[in-house]
Amino acid sequence: MKQDILLCDLDAFYASVEQLDNPSLRGKPLIIGGSPEGRGVVSTCSYEARKYGVRSAMPMKKAVELCPAAVILPPNMSRYKEVSEEILRVFYKFTPEILQVSIDEAYLGLPDGKGYKTAKKIRAVVRKDLGLPISIGVSVNMLLAKIASELAKPDDLKTIWPEDVPDVLWPLPVDKLPGIGPSTKEKLNKHGIKTVKELANFPEEKLTGLLGSNASLLKSYAHGHDNRKIFFSREMKSISKEKTFPEDIFGRDCVISTLSELSEEVGYRLRAEGMQARTVSIKVRFADFTTITRDKTLPESTNMDNEIFKSVKELFRRHGGKPPWRLVGVKLSGLECWKQMSLLSSDSPRNKERKITRVKDELRGKYGKAVLYSASKLIK
């Protein structure tokens, strides 16, 4: 079946999230990575830092030499994962066919002819609702969508249709194709193959002599063909939220109340998606950084805060160990579409709770998180 394929890739993702969370970092060179004193490397840097020649995977020491004014931050992976989930949820509003390939990159499948329009909408929503720049490549296969997304960077949209291959793909250097690393590139360059076009036109037999069994695949890539089948996942795998305490915590009550807030947060997101969950998990990190995760499969799927929290509390009671605690998290998985329950026993406690939850969700939708938390405390 013919389909449009999008590759959506957030720009300088870790740095963009930090700039989003801390406005004083916006417009400034920012490097996320290990310490310059040790053997740290750059994991991401803002576009402002790239102007100075700073790149991913560069030793931090060198990066600081190139851009002494840069702000350096250690990565905050749990925050990035959280934002990554929010982005996935945006994608799922547009299509059920999603293949996430990294924390900030996903292929989307769309009906033939719908790719470009949808990509425009996705970019607008990610910008407006999440405040993040995203580049999208649109085409008919993974190869061309990926290359289009690279050409779109930063913060733009680019299509490469099969008829654009000679104009757009062929002038690029050969190592733009997947599977061509530095050593293959050197081999090809030695034989006068510098551009994708030169590879496309190189006789296949000679190429096989040069590259062995890889030759025919690379040659088909050079023509813009890509027969890889995409195994889309048709649902969100999980919804999670965690909190690192500003300092290690000794009080069990404080952890329990944090777990209650986290349960409400993931419950709210679950309902906003029209989903229910079968499995509830907790994550606990102790002061010495040892981390455990434990889960519980429920007899029946739920999307109710009180039922989620009940399992969370029980998991923490059994597996939460001894203080000091450093981080706790709640995760919901085994997600499925919410099945409306029959209203026969509309006075059942579960239905009453459901009504309260609906009011809470409406308040939250109108007034935001702060109101939800205080409202939920009033109700309880």
Ligand SMILES: [Mg+2]
């Ligand atoms: Mg990216």
